[in-house]
Amino acid sequence: MTQQPLVKISDLHVLFKGQKNVCAVNGLSLNLLPGQVLGILGESGSGKSVTLKALLRLLPAHKTEIRGLIEVLGRNVMSLNAADLASFRGGIASMIFQDPMLALDPVYTIGDQIAEVVTRHHGLKRRDAMAYALDMLKKVRIPSPERRLKAYPHEISGGMRQRAMIALALAGNPKLLLADEPTTALDASVQMQILLLLRELQKESGMGMIFVTHDIGVAVEICDVVAVMYAGQIVETGTIRDIVKDPKHPYTKGLLAANLHGAERGKRLETIPGSPPLLESAPTSCSFAPRCAYTQAVCRLKAPEAVTISKNITVRCILETNMNS
Amino acid sequence: MIEQKTIPLDEYTRSPSYWAIVLRRFSRDKVAMFALAIIILLFLVAVFAPYIAPADPLKGSMLRRLRPIGTPGLPLGADELGRDMLSRLIYGARLSLFMGITPVAIAFVIGSSIGIAAGYLGGLFNSLTMRTNDIFYAFPSVLLAIALSGALGAGVTSGLLSLTIVFIPPIARVAESVTTQVRKLDYVEAAKASGANNFTIIRVHVLGNVLGPIFVYSTSLISVSMILAAGLSFLGLGVKPPEPEWGLMLNTLRNAIYVQPWLAALPGVMIFMTSIAFNLVSDGLRSAMDIKS
Structure with a gap:
């Protein structure tokens, strides 16, 4: 049985042009089935947020070069016209931002902002839209929603603000929710x-849902499937169980080791040595090789292929390639 | 857990709107309220000039030329043509306020449209408009106003037009810079992510956040406009005699400064008072609108 994937991204490249080019995403492919929660895990600058923004076409068109295929429900996002794009954003795919204080407009009440989205996507009159907004606030379990409806973002607490942001994102009844480090x-x-x-x-x-985070603990709580990103590529995909229990890629191993569990007092915490590459040009070899403990000569010569180990696990590392051949 | 009382919907105190909060904060500012009172008073005087003025501002008399302040029947004296100074000052408020506010109001509309468009669209359009804008900065505002109204000829309309042109660039510049800031903020991106088109984003999120600062800046220009208008009239470019206008009065009375210095200074005092009142109100407005502080 093959289900039509909700999101299908294949071989996505995102290049920011400027005085210095930045190859933020380099050949990223992923699939998301309806009802699935995918976590994208990675450190700052690994291209997690850029991937999300590319999915909603939020990247400035004149400064970015996007190659590859992005499909949501079988429709090519990159070729949507302005009207379709407007109903796609918020109606089919919607996004929650990292800092709700910045993502909510300070001069309008919470209710006004949600009602605005509701009128846009459901064509309701203002009065009905406000009632809908109130329902949304109840749905995200904001205490005393009637009062919050008329409150400004700076008048409510951070947690409530994020709830309001979620209500705003869900007001258009999207099929896909993109969450950019919402916690x-x-x-x-x-x-x-x-x-x-x-x-x-x-x-x-x-x-x-695609849930971007750098916190593996958060990913464990919410995700079904996890994709670990490094330098604009997915280095390992698998179910959260598999990844936590038996990480294959050296980078994933490093990420999992770099936590406080089992750390002894007075001992140094485990870290991954070095820092991520600058990505001024697209990587031609394994991006993780300079920091990897298992580097071989081959790693610096060519980029490893993605290897599917079992049904759900895909790894992009020479070690796995060798093991399987 | 704290027990939650259910309060019926209409008993909720609606949290006051943004402008209601601004108004309340503004009304607590004593200096600004005082300045506002002066401005309102001036407006009333200007509107009801025919009922308040004791005499005809245009009717002169060779017999009472340059009477000092406090002469019986002439509370503020008489000017170089024997016209009642008090009445002329009262009538003068009409044109002076008009010349102070109208150019700024028109420039507010045009300048903020240009600035918001440039700031929001960015790119080449921004460069073109803003660099054109910068050309106007090459001239000091007084010089530009004089040059423009000199070219257009004397008269109220040309004075108005040249002042409007003088005020468009600075307002456009402020509008552009605040819009550029707002455009990059997360809530604009969030609005985009929820399907808002450019028009909605400009109308709702950009205008809502940008108009306040531009408005405050523009009110501070009213005093400049009044002084510039007075300057134009002083040079014989704006208002033409015998029309009463404070700048023009200052000009025609300047020869009398050795004979009746206090009398000659009166129009200047009015200009000073009015412009400082506008400045104080604009200051008060700015601090009142900064709600998060």
């Missing part, structure tokens, strides 16, 4: 609440 700006206790809420809302509506 990073929140404190730990609120983080968990928001994660649970997202998971619950996702289950309720059956939408697909």
